[in-house]
Amino acid sequence: xSVNPVLFGSLLAAAFLFFxxxxxxxxALVTLGGGADRFDRPGERFKRMLLFAFGQKRVLARPFGxxxxxxxxxxxxxxxxxxxxxxxxxxxxxxxxxxxxxxxYHGLTLLFDLASLLALAAVVVAVARRLFFKPSYLDSAxxxxxxxxxxxILSFIATLMVAFFCLNGVRxxxxxxxxxxxxxxxxxxxxxxxxxxxxxxxxxxxxxVHALVLLAFICYLPLSKHMHILTAIPNCxxxxxxxxxxxxxxxxxxxKPGKSxxxxxxxxxxxxxxxxxxxxxxxxxxxxxxxxxxxxKPLNPRQIVHSIKSNLLANGNLLKAGxxxxxxxxxxxxxxxxTEDAIWSCTTCGACLVQCPVLIEQMxxxxxxxxxxxxMLAAFPxxxxxxxxxxxxxxxxxxxxxxxxxxxxxxxxxxxxxxxVTEYLFYVGCAxxxxxxxxxxxxxxxxxxxxxxxxxxxLGRDELCCGDSVRRLGNEYVFDRxxxxxxxRFKEQGVKxxxxxxxxxxxxxxxxxxxxxxxxxxxxHSQLLEQLVAQxxxxxxxxxxxxxxxxxxxxxxxxxxxxYDAPRAVITAATGSxxxxxxxxxxxxxxxGAGGGRMxxxxxxxxxxxxxxxxxxxxxxxxxxxxxxxxxxxxxxxGLKDQGAEQVRVMDIAEIMAEAMVxx
Amino acid sequence: xxxxxxxxxxPDTTQVQIDPVTNTLIREGIPFIMNPYDTHALEEALRxxxxxxxxxxxxxxGPPNAEMTLRKALSVGVDRVILLSDRCFGGADTLATSxxxxxxxxxxxxxxxxxxxxxxxxxxxxDTAQVGPGIATRLGYTQLTLVDKIVDLDLVAGxxxxxxxxxxxxxxxxxxxxxxxxxxxEMNRPRYPTVPIRLAAEVAPVELWNNExxxxxxxxxxxxxxxxWVKKIFSPERDKGEIIGDGIGDPAGTVNLLVExxxxxxxxxx
Numbered sequence: 011x012s013v014n015p016v017l018f019g020s021l022l023a024a025a026f027l028f029f030x031x032x033x034x035x036x037x038a039l040v041t042l043g044g045g046a047d048r049f050d051r052p053g054e055r056f057k058r059m060l061l062f063a064f065g066q067k068r069v070l071a072r073p074f075g076x077x078x079x080x081x082x083x084x085x086x087x088x089x090x091x092x093x094x095x096x097x098x099x100x101x102x103x104x105x106x107x108x109x110x111x112x113x114x115y116h117g118l119t120l121l122f123d124l125a126s127l128l129a130l131a132a133v134v135v136a137v138a139r140r141l142f143f144k145p146s147y148l149d150s151a152x153x154x155x156x157x158x159x160x161x162x163i164l165s166f167i168a169t170l171m172v173a174f175f176c177l178n179g180v181r182x183x184x185x186x187x188x189x190x191x192x193x194x195x196x197x198x199x200x201x202x203x204x205x206x207x208x209x210x211x212x213x214x215x216x217x218x219v220h221a222l223v224l225l226a227f228i229c230y231l232p233l234s235k236h237m238h239i240l241t242a243i244p245n246c247x248x249x250x251x252x253x254x255x256x257x258x259x260x261x262x263x264x265x266k267p268g269k270s271x272x273x274x275x276x277x278x279x280x281x282x283x284x285x286x287x288x289x290x291x292x293x294x295x296x297x298x299x300x301x302x303x304x305x306x307k308p309l310n311p312r313q314i315v316h317s318i319k320s321n322l323l324a325n326g327n328l329l330k331a332g333x334x335x336x337x338x339x340x341x342x343x344x345x346x347x348x349t350e351d352a353i354w355s356c357t358t359c360g361a362c363l364v365q366c367p368v369l370i371e372q373m374x375x376x377x378x379x380x381x382x383x384x385x386m387l388a389a390f391p392x393x394x395x396x397x398x399x400x401x402x403x404x405x406x407x408x409x410x411x412x413x414x415x416x417x418x419x420x421x422x423x424x425x426x427x428x429x430x431v432t433e434y435l436f437y438v439g440c441a442x443x444x445x446x447x448x449x450x451x452x453x454x455x456x457x458x459x460x461x462x463x464x465x466x467x468x469l470g471r472d473e474l475c476c477g478d479s480v481r482r483l484g485n486e487y488v489f490d491r492x493x494x495x496x497x498x499r500f501k502e503q504g505v506k507x508x509x510x511x512x513x514x515x516x517x518x519x520x521x522x523x524x525x526x527x528x529x530x531x532x533x534x535h536s537q538l539l540e541q542l543v544a545q546x547x548x549x550x551x552x553x554x555x556x557x558x559x560x561x562x563x564x565x566x567x568x569x570x571x572x573x574y575d576a577p578r579a580v581i582t583a584a585t586g587s588x589x590x591x592x593x594x595x596x597x598x599x600x601x602x603g604a605g606g607g608r609m610x611x612x613x614x615x616x617x618x619x620x621x622x623x624x625x626x627x628x629x630x631x632x633x634x635x636x637x638x639x640x641x642x643x644x645x646x647x648x649g650l651k652d653q654g655a656e657q658v659r660v661m662d663i664a665e666i667m668a669e670a671m672v673x674x
Numbered sequence: 675x676x677x678x679x680x681x682x683x684x685p686d687t688t689q690v691q692i693d694p695v696t697n698t699l700i701r702e703g704i705p706f707i708m709n710p711y712d713t714h715a716l717e718e719a720l721r722x723x724x725x726x727x728x729x730x731x732x733x734x735x736g737p738p739n740a741e742m743t744l745r746k747a748l749s750v751g752v753d754r755v756i757l758l759s760d761r762c763f764g765g766a767d768t769l770a771t772s773x774x775x776x777x778x779x780x781x782x783x784x785x786x787x788x789x790x791x792x793x794x795x796x797x798x799x800x801d802t803a804q805v806g807p808g809i810a811t812r813l814g815y816t817q818l819t820l821v822d823k824i825v826d827l828d829l830v831a832g833x834x835x836x837x838x839x840x841x842x843x844x845x846x847x848x849x850x851x852x853x854x855x856x857x858x859x860e861m862n863r864p865r866y867p868t869v870p871i872r873l874a875a876e877v878a879p880v881e882l883w884n885n886e887x888x889x890x891x892x893x894x895x896x897x898x899x900x901x902x903w904v905k906k907i908f909s910p911e912r913d914k915g916e917i918i919g920d921g922i923g924d925p926a927g928t929v930n931l932l933v934e935x936x937x938x939x940x941x942x943x944x
Contacts, residue, residue, distance in 0.1 A: 265877035267870035388866040395866060403686065403707060411688055487869045 013217055018099040025225040032232035033240065036288055039326045043281035046258070048248040059247040068367035072295065074139065075367070077132045081167070084129035085239075091122040091174070092224060099221060107189070119189025123178070127193045130171040133164050140164075147294035150313050152320070152345045155294075159234050166227045173220035176201075180213035238291045242368040245289040248282055249369035254360070254517060254570045257377040259525040260486045272381025272484060276321045276339050277329050279378065286370040287319030296362035296372055301601040302355040306616030309355035311362035311372035313348070318375065320346035340379060351615060353379050354391055358482045358606030359565040364597050380484025394483060397610045402488055405474045406440040407610055416470045418442070418449040422456055427467035429504025434459075434466040434538075437519065439512040440475050441640035447647065448511075448640035454668035455511050455535050461671060462547040464538075466509070474499065478514040481522060483607035497528045507531045509538045511664065513566035513639045514605070520571070534567055536577040536638050536663055543583040550670035553586030556661070557633025561589035562623070562646065563599030564639035577638045580663045584670040589636060592626055600626065604641035624649030628658070635660045675728040675829065676786045678779055679719040679752070680809070681712035683736050683743035684799040692907055708743045711794025714857050716747055717864040718824070719792050726829060729753045731782060735763060735774050741880045748875035749867040760884035765897030768800070772808025774895055777888045779813060789829060791854040795820055803856070810854035818853055822860040 048055075061067050066082060069075040094106045107115050140148065140155050148155025178189075179197025184206060201209060231237060250256075258280075260271055273279050294312055302309040317339075324346050325335035337346045340353065353376055362372040383389045400409030415438070416424070427435045436459065442452040459466050477492035496519075500508075508530055510516040520532035533541075542548040561581060567573050574596045581589045594600045603619030613619070624646060627635055635650075635658060637643050647660045685704045708716075719730045732747040734740050735758040744755040758774050766774070782788055791813070796803035803819070810817035822839040825846060832851040837844050839858050867875075885895065893899060918935065919928030936942040 262869065262873055264873055267873040271869050384866075385869040388868050390866075392863075395863070398866060403705065409688070411686075487872065 013099060013102065013214065013221075015100050015102060018221060021221075021225060022096060022099070025228050029228045029232060036232055036237065038330070039322050040281050040284045040288065042277040042322070042326070042329050043279050043284040044277070046280035046282040048282055051251060054251060055247045055249070058249060058251075059243060062249070062367070062369060063243040063246040066367070068365070068369075071367075077135050080128050080132040081136075084125040084132070087121055087125040088129070090118070095220065095224070116190045119191050123189075123191035123193045126171045126174050130168060133168045133171070137161065137164050145294070145298070147298035150292070150294065150297060150310055150316065152313070152316060153235075153292045162230075163227075163234070163236055166223055166230075169223045170220060170227070173216045173223065176216035177213060177220060180209050180216060183209050184213070235290065235292050237288050238368065241285060241289040242291070245285055245368050245370070248285065250371055252521065253572060254521045255363050255371045255374050256522060256525065257374045257381075257481075260381070260490065262487055262490055270382070271385040271486065272383070273375070273378040274339065274382040274386060275335050276318060276325055278382070279318060279375065283318060283371070283375055283378075284322055286375075287315055287322060289368050290315045290319065290370055291368070292316070293367065295365040295367070296370075299361035299365045299598070301357060301359060301361065301603065301619045301622070302616075305619050305622055307351070307355040308349055308615060309352040314352070314372055314375055315370055317346055317348045340383070348379065350383070350389075353383065354611070355615065356606050357565070357601045357603060357608045357619070359601035360569040361565075361598075361601070364569050377482060377484055381486050382484075384484040385487055390483070391611055393611055394607070397607075398480065398485055398488060401475060401477070401480050401492070405492065406444060407475070407479060408440070408444055410444050412471050415443045415473055416468070418452050420453070422453065424456065425467045426470055427503060427505065432465050432467035433507060434464060435500075435503070435505045435508045436466045436468050437476075437508050437510045437515055438468055438473060439510060439515040439640070442511050443473070445640055445644070447643060451511055451640065451643070451662040451664050454662065455664040457668055458539065458542075458548060458664060458671070462542040464542070469499070469503070472499070476515045476518040478518045479607040479610060481518070482605065493523060493526050497523055497526045500528060500530065505530060507533070509533045509535055511535045511640070511662075513564040513571070514641065517566045517570050534571070534573065534576070534638070536567065536580055537573065539580045539663065539667055540576040543580065548583075548667065548671070550584050550667065551673040552670055553584065555669060556585050556636075556666060558631065559585060559589050559634040559636055560592055560627055560630060560632045561595075561636045562592060562602070562627070562642055563595055564637065564642050565599065565601050565605050567638055568599050569597060577636075577663050580667055581636055584663075584667045590630060590632065594626065602639075602642040602645035604645050609641050609644070618649070618652075620645035620649035621652060624653055624655070628653060628655055632658055634658065634666075636663060636666060637661070638663050675726070676782060676788050677719045677722050677728050677730050678782060678788055678791045679712070679716045679730065679732050679747075680775055680791065680793045680806070681716060681732055681734050681743065681747060682709045682797050683707070683734060683740040684709045684797050687798050692909055706739070706743060708746055709794055709797045709799075711796060711798070711857065711859065713794075713864045714859055714861045715792040715794045715855075716750065716752070717862045718855070718857055720751060720865065721862065722790070722827075729786070731756065733758060733775060733778050735759070735766070735771055737764075744880050745875055745878075748878050748880075749872040750865055751867075751871050754881065756881040756883055758883050758888070762885055762892055762896045765900065766895060767900035767902045768802050768804035768808055769901060770895050770899035772805050772812055773890060773899060774888065775805065776809045776812035777890055778883060779809065781888065789832070789851040789853075790834070791815060791852070793854065793856045795856040795858050806854060806856035813852075813854070815852045815854045816849040817856075818847060818849060819856045821855045821857050
């Protein structure tokens with residue numbers, strides 16, 4: 011068999027030029043983005059890249075991911091086979107067989123043959139999935155599961171594999187192939203009835219089919235979502251190394267207003283945000299996990315990312331020329347544009363973040379979009395106005411007088427925090443201090459801390475709100491003031507250890523305040539209670555009384571801080587048995603609907619998130635729902651009332667432990 | 675053309691307590707805010723600026739720390755803020771206060787035409803609702819109180835038509851300019867400040883006018899210029915309430931109980 015190397019060479023050169031030019035065009039668009047410091051700790055980054063990109067860790071988190079992993083690893087192996095194929099096309103005298111020791115060559119051909127078979131099988135499965143058992147999350151507004159693009163790429167791969175088998179089958183039939191290729195040998199057996207000349211002809215056709223499809227694939231790659239083949243690996247390298255994907259801090263210099271705050275047009279995003287756009291494969295896992303999407307709200311995290319890409323492609327040339335963009339980033343529904351309703355529907359629960367196989371950061375992008383609405387345009391849902399004013403004026407969401415922060419103490423003897431004397435600052439938080447239901451939890455926790463002999467104190471009326479809600483709502487300017495005031499207060503009071511009862515305070519003090527140089531030992535009460543139980547300082551007197559109990563994971567304790575076991579250990583200690591689980595629990599836990607500032611907003615679009623969660627619980631006919639967050643408490647109690655299931659109690663882990671301490 | 679809004683820094687009354695011995699406000703540690711009604715006056719001035727391109731000046735009489743509240747006015751985009759502060763202005767009642775504010779507006783009007791002055795209907799600390807009308811009287815402006823809407827404004831012809839929110843009804847009034855409006859909460863929804871303007875406001879100048887600037891007769895300002903003074907402040911006693919019936923178990927019976935009680939007190943007519 012021989013092909014014309016000049017003809018092939020010119021086709022190959024043209025394809026490569028086309029490929030490189032398009033890659034360049036798209037990656038040049040990425041450089042329009044702003045800065046993001048993603049070059050620190052290269053060793054750690056490399057390790058994670060190996061784990062997530064090459065190890066396919068997140069891909070394999072769902073059963074069907076195995077199929078992708080097979081295609082991915084087969085692709086890596088066949089890169090070598092195809093590399094050799096291209097070189098053979100240019101230099102017909104070259105073969106791998108001639109440059110490799112026989113044993114290695116035989117091993118490689120076997121590997122190529124089997125990898126091709128596995129890839130072909132995986133492609134067949136993938137086509138069948140899209141045709142016959144397509145999950146609904148494969149479809150979004152602008153990208154469908156049964157898209158031409160998807161089937162085209164799958165058929166490209168399948169054709170490559172079949173052509174590969176034909177080509178090698180012909181070689182074997184002609185007595186030309188020296189490798190160990192059982193699948194190709196089958197093709198050889200099928201073809202063996204043909205004359206050598208006919209075989210030669212079939213071989214040439216198979217060669218050109220393989221070559222042309224390969225070149226078409228190369229050309230098509232940068233123009234499609236299959237660009238992820240190129241971008242996913244660097245995207246995993248440049249992932250956010252923080253435990254929680256935090257939005258970056260914004261700097262506010264009095265008298266020197268910056269050009270813009272937040273993201274108002276696509277080039278206000280960071281280059282990493284734009285790279286995310288070219289990395290998304292439209293797998294739909296974030297869409298499937300999103301509580302807003304699940305309850306019929308207009309938010310789809312996948313579409314946020316898709317819109318960034320579409321917007322960048324639509325406006326790229328204008329932006330490069332220094333002209334204003336034509337397609338708005340936020341506005342009426344359309345490809346490349348995100349709606350206001352979508353932006354404000356996010357509960358920042360982080361379900362999208364833990365799902366994405368290629369570490370795209372959907373939620374922080376939404377916060378950046380919110381920032382621009384709030385900080386530059388003062389355009390936000392009306393009900394937030396009083397929240398923002400209350401936060402600024404009275405440092406709590408309800409606008410209650412700060413003097414009432416200590417009302418919960420009632421007849422308890424609670425000492426103020428004293429540097430050097432008190433070990434833990436009990437940061438009560440706004441809900442714990444003002445919300446009438448959450449105050450019971452505060453009292454329960456205070457009693458437990460006393461019972462365990464913990465040295466603790468409070469800031470009392472000097473305690474300020476942590477600013478969680480305003481930060482998630484994009485009011486970074488107000489958050490910045492609150493964070494600076496809190497950090498200064500903690501430093502001046504000599505605080506070293508903090509315990510909180512709200513996961514939102516916990517995560518904000520622990521993670522967000524690092525951006526302000528504050529690194530304290532911050533514990534959520536579940537963690538401290540777990541320690542106290544383990545140390546034998548808290549000994550439950552009775553272990554019963556809660557009936558059938560289900561534990562609901564708080565997003566900010568669980569996904570945002572990877573704390574799943576501590577609250578469960580406390581429940582186990584208090585009740586004598588491990589808590590029952592929701593269908594969706596731990597990493598897959600379903601938000602109560604109150605995060606991301608949604609606690610302070612009406613929920614008018616779609617169905618209510620808390621009802622979705624409560625219905626899920628009621629299927630198991632529980633007696634008690636156990637929570638670890640005051641927001642979850644409110645949302646689940648409201649949901650139960652709505653469902654006429656008030657016989658089900660909602661209890662915080664601290665209350666369950668406190669009840670177990672009292673002998674009956 | 676200049677629109678003037680008058681604002682007052684007041685203690686956040688939701689946090690205020692009265693000292694039972696001295697009958698005075700306990701001011702320690704109580705944060706100050708812009709009088710809520712005045713935020714609507716300020717917003718209306720800004721809307722006129724947005725619509726007619728006029729400039730907006732904000733005046734406040736108060737102690738030096740009222741500068742903080744004037745900065746809040748700067749952060750929503752006013753052009754000029756002036757603090758009227760002098761030891762001799764201290765202890766003023768509503769008459770003496772309106773003398774100072776009127777003098778300041780008069781001074782501004784010498785530089786630039788002031789067709790409209792806008793005040794909140796009253797402050798939440800004094801609750802007299804007298805300062806706005808006092809300024810209007812002293813300036814000779816028509817006074818339009820309790821305004822909830824500017825129905826029509828013709829700056830060329832010098833006419834304004836407003837809706838006044840009275841008990842159970844609205845009244846549409848037309849008046850020649852210049853006028854002074856006092857506004858109610860229904861007037862508008864105050865805007866939220868954007869970050870660039872806030873950052874600029876943090877360092878923008880707050881002008882200070884004392885009596886050297888205003889040159890008022892010392893007998894007309896401060897304590898000396900005040901024919902009224904506070905004798906006593908106290909919280910009124912209130913009858914204890916009671917819970918009647920069982921609203922959840924027996925709503926119909928409870929309604930009957932309530933109606934009987936109201937009839938007994940002549941609060942309801944059959």
